[in-house]
Amino acid sequence: MSPHLQGSLFDQSDDVRLGPLSGLRRTALGDGAWIDLLPGWLRGADALFTRLATEVPWRAERRKMYEHTVDVPRLLAYYDAGDTLPHPVLDEARDALSSHYAEELGEPFVTAGLCYYRDGRDSVAWHGDRTGRGGHEDTMVAILSVGAPRDLLLRPRRGGGSVRRPLGHGDLIVMGGSCQRTWEHAIPKTTRAAGPRISIQFRPHGVL
Template identity: 45%
Template structure:
């Protein structure tokens, strides 16, 4: 893809990629209905190198969907590893570390590229296998500019906001995909952001 700006709020972003497999600083938010979100801010240092590798070495796909009576562009690009590119070695290492912590095999890795503040994802729940009754794990590593990650009760209600950028890690667990929705809203101004989503084929069908 074309060249892009260097995105880093501090010098930590330009170091070699590294993370703490002990998940120091992890903080859990209990949402209710047996649902929770774990957050580690700045989980991945050296995130700039990973952003660059994924941005430049991935075959990104645009999609369209029917809205009322016309087709419109989905406001983000998507891809998956390894189908659309080699990724970065630290991605596999993080998947293994997540598996050790949460007792699951994170064998599905999907990517989403939010090119600017106009790119977004609407309120939704990730579709877990029906036999899991909503019990599923979804881990999201955010690279690039920070965006608001919102969650709210399924069907509407007051939302809660989390930071998603600069190497932050969010893990949605319990019955989160049954009782809660999440979104990345549009914003007036934002630099590119890549979302790296880790899932288990025990919880979700393949993409």
């Protein structure tokens, strides 16, 4: 796989490292849901994108929707608790997030799911991480994005306007509180020119 990424003009470093989490800013969404956002948490994000795109054992999936089996419009990889992550900085990120949110979350982040959006045709439909414990209790999902920015949309399940956050080039977003069961999120398809993006989702045990 040979991704073509238009690199960030503000982050040309090959030194892949995390910044402090002190710059996180929280936005209350309503119904007990919130998001924390930290642009550019990861320096050298474009270098990490290239390594992940070329070295992670990506898999394509097919899923049944209604009466048809269709291709999932993105590539996937999953690392369970105890698995070796594909770059040491991801272990550092998971540990830093676990430490920062220890009092509020009450447990560590343990799994890492990766999604590779190759271009604007790749997407993920509206959903919440409600298959596991997120369907009936408050939890957190932290997403680190590398590669070109793509819009993450959030909307309340009961109806209402959406919130848009472009994420890429080392940006961090944490969805917390009741967000997984009272709100939905999506990465919509786009007809605009869109470079490739990889998201790394850190979750506690039992949150799917």
